[in-house]
Amino acid sequence: IVGYDDNKYGGAFQAVNSWGPWWGENGLFWIKYTDFPKVAKYCFQAYLSNKVDAKSVEMAANIQLHFGSFSTGNDVPFERTKFKNKADTTNQLVAYNLVLPQEDKTKYYFEANVEKQTYLYLIGKNEEVKEIQLLFPNADSTSELLGPNTKFLLPSPQWNSQTNLWEEMQYQLEPPTGLEYWLFLFSPTKLNISEYIEKLSVAKGNFPEKIISTFGNNLIPFNQIKYNDKKVGFTVNGNHQGQIVPILISFEHIKDNKQGFLAF
Numbered sequence: 321i322v323g324y325d326d327n328k329y330g331g332a333f334q335a336v337n338s339w340g341p342w343w344g345e346n347g348l349f350w351i352k353y354t355d356f357p358k359v360a361k362y363c364f365q366a367y368l369s370n371k372v373d374a375k376s377v378e379m380a381a382n383i384q385l386h387f388g389s390f391s392t393g394n395d396v397p398f399e400r401t402k403f404k405n406k407a408d409t410t411n412q413l414v415a416y417n418l419v420l421p422q423e424d425k426t427k428y429y430f431e432a433n434v435e436k437q438t439y440l441y442l443i444g445k446n447e448e449v450k451e452i453q454l455l456f457p458n459a460d461s462t463s464e465l466l467g468p469n470t471k472f473l474l475p476s477p478q479w480n481s482q483t484n485l486w487e488e489m490q491y492q493l494e495p496p497t498g499l500e501y502w503l504f505l506f507s508p509t510k511l512n513i514s515e516y517i518e519k520l521s522v523a524k525g526n527f528p529e530k531i532i533s534t535f536g537n538n539l540i541p542f543n544q545i546k547y548n549d550k551k552v553g554f555t556v557n558g559n560h561q562g563q564i565v566p567i568l569i570s571f572e573h574i575k576d577n578k579q580g581f582l583a584f
């Protein structure tokens with residue numbers, strides 16, 4: 321796939337054919353969005369080798385959080401804050417706090433924009449329970465590796481073979497209520513995320529303190545990361561310590577007027 325046009329044939333991908341430029345339109349052809357899942361059994365994307373010096377890698381990304389209506393003007397307001405580790409007050413974790421409490425059953429989706437090739441993970445945690453959720457990647461068929469200059473929706477739309485349509489997916493707040501966290505992790509190399517989640521589950525303290533103690537020196541120090549005040553995002557220049565950039569979002573999860581964890 322080398323291009324797309326949302327208007328052509330009601331929306332279509334442009335693809336390169338393997339037979340050469342004499343076939344089709346100089347070797348190119350179009351396939352409708354709705355036809356693509358019927359004939360494409362597998363999809364692959366080429367990436368550069370990740371054999372890099374992680375401590376010299378430049379990274380930049382931002383996360384846009386939207387209410388689950390998939391319409392304009394549905395951004396969720398936030399403010400930037402910091403968490404200090406009680407055991408080490410010099411070790412801080414920059415975070416973003418949602419300004420308003422979020423009601424139970426509210427639906428969301430995230431738009432991740434990355435400038436450099438990076439691995440992305442999303443973890444959910446409610447302080448009222450011990451369980452920690454891996455929200456992305458959530459399936460063996462989904463890669464946590466994103467290519468450069470990529471815009472990515474979390475959760476990803478899914479193809480419904482019965483309706484022959486793409487279904488828009490959202491995360492939904494589920495009980496219990498209480499203090500909730502979403503933790504995004506950006507890394508130039510692949511992480512053993514299941515091992516990290518096991519360590520997080522048994523670490524002491526609140527969730528920000530668990531993050532600091534679990535990831536330790538693998539985190540890029542907060543003062544070597546340029547966090548954005550107007551967006552939930554960051555920029556990292558080369559020659560830094562550690563390799564993982566955390567973006568932590570916190571908010572108060574409350575009961576809705578009719579009557580957690582993220583589910584979808």
